[in-house]
Amino acid sequence: PGTYPRGGGVHLRLWAAERLAEHSGAASLTGTWLQRYARALGTKVGPDVDLHSLPPVTGLLKLGRGCAVESEVDLSGHWLDGDRLQIGAVKVGAGAVVGTRSVLFPGSRVGKRAEIAPGSAVRGHVPTGQSWAGSPAVKLGKAKRDLPKERPPRARHWRAMYGATGLALSLLPVLAAGPALLVVRAFVPADAGLGAAVRGALFALAPATVAFGLTYAAAVLVCVRLLGLGLRTGTFPSHGRVGWQAWTVTQLMDLSRQTLFPLYAGLVTPVWMRLLGMRVGRDAEVSTVLALPSLTTVGDGAFLADDTLTAPYELGGGWVRIGRAEIGRRAFLGNSGMTALGRSVPDDGLVGVLSATPKKAKQGSSYLGLPPVRLPRAACDADRSRTYAPPARLRWARALVELCRIVPVFCSAALVVGVVAALCAAAEHGLWLAFLLSGVVLLAAGLLGCALSVAAKWLLVGRHRPGEHPLWCGYVWRGELVDTFVEMLAVPWLAGAVPGTPVLHAWLRGLGARIGRGVWCESYWLPETDLVTLGDAATVNRGCVLQTHLFHDRILRTDTVILREGATLGPGGIVLPGSELGAKATLGPASLVMAGESVPAGTRWLGNPIEAWRP
Template sequence: MCHSLVTLLVLTATVGVAEVAAAALLEARPALVRTVTGAGGPGSWTYYADGLEIAAAAVLGLALLGTILVPALSRVLSRPLRPNTVYPLYGVRFTLQRAVARLTNTRFTIALFGDSSAIVHYLRALGYRLAPIEQTGTNFGTMLKHEVPALSRVGAGTMVSDGLSMANAEYSSTSFRTAPVTIGSHNYLGNNIVYPAGGRTGDNCLLATKAMIPVSGPVRENTGLLGSPPIEIPRSVERDHRFGHLTTGSGLRRRLTAKNHHNAWTMALFLAVRCLYVYGLLLIAMFPLTGNGGLYWLETVGTALLELAFTVGFFVLAERAVLGFRTLRPRFCSIYERSFWRHERYWKVPSILYLSLFNGTPFKPAVWRLLGVRMGHRVFDDGCRILERTLTQAGDGCALNAGSILQAHSLEEGVFKSDRITIGIGCTIGTSAFVHYGVVIDDHARIDADSFLMKGEHVPAHTQWRGNPAVELTTDADCRSKL
């Protein structure tokens, strides 16, 4: 009861403050413009200079708070949470645990430091146990989730792709508990893995994309796990060792230093792009209106639509600029080559978070086209993520369901591989389905919900594929025709 009351009061206060601030801004916008930007108004350079200062202070202040304040609060709030101790829901410790999860899963800071050497230091500040650290420059990606960072441990030499969720809190209808999550040394984790407390994997494992982590049986070591339920596969293949000489020897320090320099410029661009974005929003919001009180609400709606159009145009331009106004090409290279560093910059600097506003509308395929996706007509997109836009094609009449992912790359053993994804006419990609690089899906095929279509698969027309890894379903009619 107390937890619900406190949460309600916080939400009410937040909404109330926002409404009061909006109303005050609406009533006194011209005066606020003169106060913030000086008496010169839009015709004076001080108007724009002061606006840029405000935008830079907001973005850099958020980065500073995320780097210093969030780790400190995380450690303090996590102290009362004892591992493997059952606590009631909605009590004091539940409130602390949810506060820790919300604070430390802020996308901004993880996206800022991810895919660089800085991410391991940030995670250690949050409470992760990572010692000893074997720095690769790409130990963790830009998307990572956890419940309690202080109960997360990752062994030396392990590389983690985007989408890892450290599930170190378990809930029932009446209570919850926290528990340590430990990932072994020299592992490679693919995308979209939920790693539970008590996962039965040890050192030197390959955990493939969307693999289900076993929680019973012997500890798996020196092997690979693929699928749900998982099956054992070879830990690595010969092709993945082609660039092995770049990850050892005296030249590694020099290559890692060069990568760190490139990543530092990428992080600076990340902050600069967001400063300019906030600056643009600020200029639009602060532009003086007519002064007619009866038109303020109508003009405010127009301002919101203008800011939405600016958001789309700004990030489309930013993404195109990062690519040098060219398209991506299929790659097979080491993580210590400049072509991969540029691809990391492509992942980090632009943003596609705004696309969720257009889910389920005809506008989203139009924005995908602006970003370089070869998107057909009458495509229904209810929440798909396309990671390599200019390497992806979807034909007319396709349905891309919520949570689906089209990812035209892979990163294993320090080797980066990317290739095109081609989806034909009238295809369906099910909810939370994952389509990997090099896939060709012919017309009117269907990939069922939560399936993982592996790299290089060819899906024939009018077929249905299901599972993790996905395989073609055989109907009774097909069986009779083969007999």
């Protein structure tokens, strides 16, 4: 623990350790394997712990007996505060519960039997037996989660089941590769030379890629539907049948968002969700939602933006509580918005970016922040033929554009063929040569993938400018197609592996972002890159989104996001369109800057939405 210079030896070693963890597959571990990995890193893990989030590579984490850490909790214990790296230990006391998507600051301590609500940002010490919520987290009262007081017994066979399931989930791509390889075999003779084999593989590329995608989708579909049988609301042992089912379905849905990314945020997404068991109304728009499908209802004309979370399970005391979530008719759930079990976004209601759905909300009401605060909102009088009721010709036009999302998938498969061919050619001169050249070959493939995504951006949408665009227009559809090039080509092949480096910055500049000298940017989530300006020495931490657009009322509204010289955006922070951070201004972790806000130079802010940061 301590404070170190950005770009110094400690920072470099920490960055390298995190990249090694990602590329070794450790970041994908689940179930009992995750606890073993945590202990291997040096984390002190007590008995009967439910750990559903990645431990820090530093090992500076202590988990007390019987505590529960839900999914997507930031336990890293470090962040860049300007040009200084802050590292601290994190402690979660015995019997405590940390809700999903929470952030624990370096040096934070959660007392015994305390409860941290989902999406909270915890700094300092949370006393024993208290309930805290919000960003920054504040005291709500005594912890009183409605769960049985006695901890259920944990049978060894369920621990083994979690471990086996985690291993099986990691092998899903191998299962899907089987039919794809059979297709390739039909095009490549057994006695073919390298040149003939490459030609055959290229001819097989399209059908093999389709076979992989269909097999993977079928496997996810069958597993989710079977696991949905008997999955019901109520409270159950976390190490029991229903608890295991809920956990496995959630893991499958998360994997689906990554591998089957082209299926999301399109016309086919509601169909896919219905196949998985979700109740989805007519003309609903669904993006990369994470949900228990059989317990989620989406009303007619509803809109679920990127990375939304609905009906997650809750942990505590060895138990898991499962409930339903509902998104009302023509309701809107913004990027990274959450709807907890038993809650619903009302008809015509809105829950904003990085916000939680309140317990009770009236029809047509709007909320923002953590905890959610009601906001006034005037209804937008837009052309319904371009928002909610498009004619058939626009539906067909959008379908044709979205069909092109298969192109970047084919490009990614072609890169696989190219890499294998290059290494096979090198292996003909010795395996040692193939080994030595493997890094160079993969780097070349990554650079090509990034170049293709840059070319797609400029050919399809050109330069982004501030403005308004209805959902049913070519600009929006082409933008989603560019996102597919980014997510299927640039990110997996290179951009996602080099956060904070000049390589990532060069790629972002190629996409149109204005990035100054000495910038540290760990995020590639700059939706409309031309509208982003990062001044000299600015810092963008992990998990940040420079949100250059909003999409409520089905109108895409784009505007600039500017970070002046030396400004800092903390981990998990989101800056909305039209906002600006002044020179050397600092936004703490899990903070939200509202649209059109200007943060004064040299000031420090924290919260969702932001307020002055008081030590």
